Amino acid sequence: MSSAPGWLRPERHGIYLPGTDCWIDPSIPVARALVTHGHSDHARGGHGHVIATGPTLSIMALRYGEQPSADRIDYGDTIELGDGTNATFLPAGHVLGSAQILLERQGERVVVTGDYKRRPDPTCAPFEPVACDVLITEATFGLPVFVHPPIGQELDKLLAALAERPDRCVLVGAYALGKAQRIIAELRARGFSDTIYLHGAMERMCALYEAHGVPLGPLALVADATLDDLRGRIVICPPSALSDRWTRRLPDPLQAFASGWMRVRQRGVQRGIELPLVISDHADWEELTGTIVELAPQETWITHGREDALVHWCGLRQIRARALDLVGYDDEDEH
Numbered sequence: 001m002s003s004a005p006g007w008l009r010p011e012r013h014g015i016y017l018p019g020t021d022c023w024i025d026p027s028i029p030v031a032r033a034l035v036t037h038g039h040s041d042h043a044r045g046g047h048g049h050v051i052a053t054g055p056t057l058s059i060m061a062l063r064y065g066e067q068p069s070a071d072r073i074d075y076g077d078t079i080e081l082g083d084g085t086n087a088t089f090l091p092a093g094h095v096l097g098s099a100q101i102l103l104e105r106q107g108e109r110v111v112v113t114g115d116y117k118r119r120p121d122p123t124c125a126p127f128e129p130v131a132c133d134v135l136i137t138e139a140t141f142g143l144p145v146f147v148h149p150p151i152g153q154e155l156d157k158l159l160a161a162l163a164e165r166p167d168r169c170v171l172v173g174a175y176a177l178g179k180a181q182r183i184i185a186e187l188r189a190r191g192f193s194d195t196i197y198l199h200g201a202m203e204r205m206c207a208l209y210e211a212h213g214v215p216l217g218p219l220a221l222v223a224d225a226t227l228d229d230l231r232g233r234i235v236i237c238p239p240s241a242l243s244d245r246w247t248r249r250l251p252d253p254l255q256a257f258a259s260g261w262m263r264v265r266q267r268g269v270q271r272g273i274e275l276p277l278v279i280s281d282h283a284d285w286e287e288l289t290g291t292i293v294e295l296a297p298q299e300t301w302i303t304h305g306r307e308d309a310l311v312h313w314c315g316l317r318q319i320r321a322r323a324l325d326l327v328g329y330d331d332e333d334e335h
């Protein structure tokens with residue numbers, strides 16, 4: 001195979017398939033968009049036609065209203081895009097409904113990972129590895145320093161902090177799509193059955209997860225609780241609300257933040273975080289490099305992240321690699 005298939009073109013605003021007039025995760029409104037998952041840096045409003053999984057379409061409907069035109073595609077299903085190009089959506093293990101997209105044309109296979117992780121997550125289907133000629137991978141945490149600890153280790157810290165301070169609450173900043181539900185589901189899996197309190201911005205996304213078959217146990221809104229109700233409780237809010245006056249209604253909240261960025265201690269200090277929790281829905285360095293080895297592509301294209309280290313790593317292993325200059329994929333709070 002040549003160094004890159006001509007039927008696939010990285011543009012500033014997404015991956016473009018010129019023969020089909022389709023884009024993947026475009027950051028501007030387009031006529032036909034294939035969307036890997038519901039995070040707002042991948043799923044934008046305003047497209048003419050959207051091709052995505054059912055949960056991703058539900059998430060987009062929640063945020064932008066119903067799409068004017070859409071194809072719902074299940075994991076493992078293949079859709080003909082035209083120009084002899086087929087797309088198959090496969091689980092990416094990132095958030096509910098998240099997909100990798102396998103593109104095939106005349107025997108060439110390209111996998112666009114979207115955002116992904118390889119760790120188990122009770123709220124979404126696990127990443128399904130597929131061998132390919134070209135791998136287009138994310139690299140949000142593409143530096144060797146980013147090795148995410150097991151989630152159980154981080155949740156043990158959270159539960160210990162809660163037990164030590166029965167008069168306070170632990171306020172966890174967690175992105176409203178994916179991170180919040182994963183933390184809740186993982187706590188339930190550990191037998192934590194107390195009511196978990198939510199900022200109002202979390203309510204509809206948690207209900208959407210439950211409607212798609214992800215049970216989250218007893219939840220209540222902070223707005224409906226008294227100060228005493230919240231003592232000794234876990235409260236979850238969007239990261240932006242951690243420094244909001246909204247926190248004044250909580251009993252002396254201990255501030256926690258769940259993010260892969262908490263691996264860098266200074267990031268937590270800057271935000272005034274007392275309890276940094278290194279919990280990420282993205283592949284860490286080991287997962288990124290392990291996946292490249294497993295999928296054995298001839299060429300790797302690296303998007304939206306810290307590309308340089310991964311390009312260098314590929315070079316040492318005789319894997320052709322290039323960094324794509326995509327814009328608009330850098331909302332750190334979502335990671």
Ligand SMILES: [Zn+2]
Nearest residue numbers: 037039094115
């Ligand atoms: Zn994402």
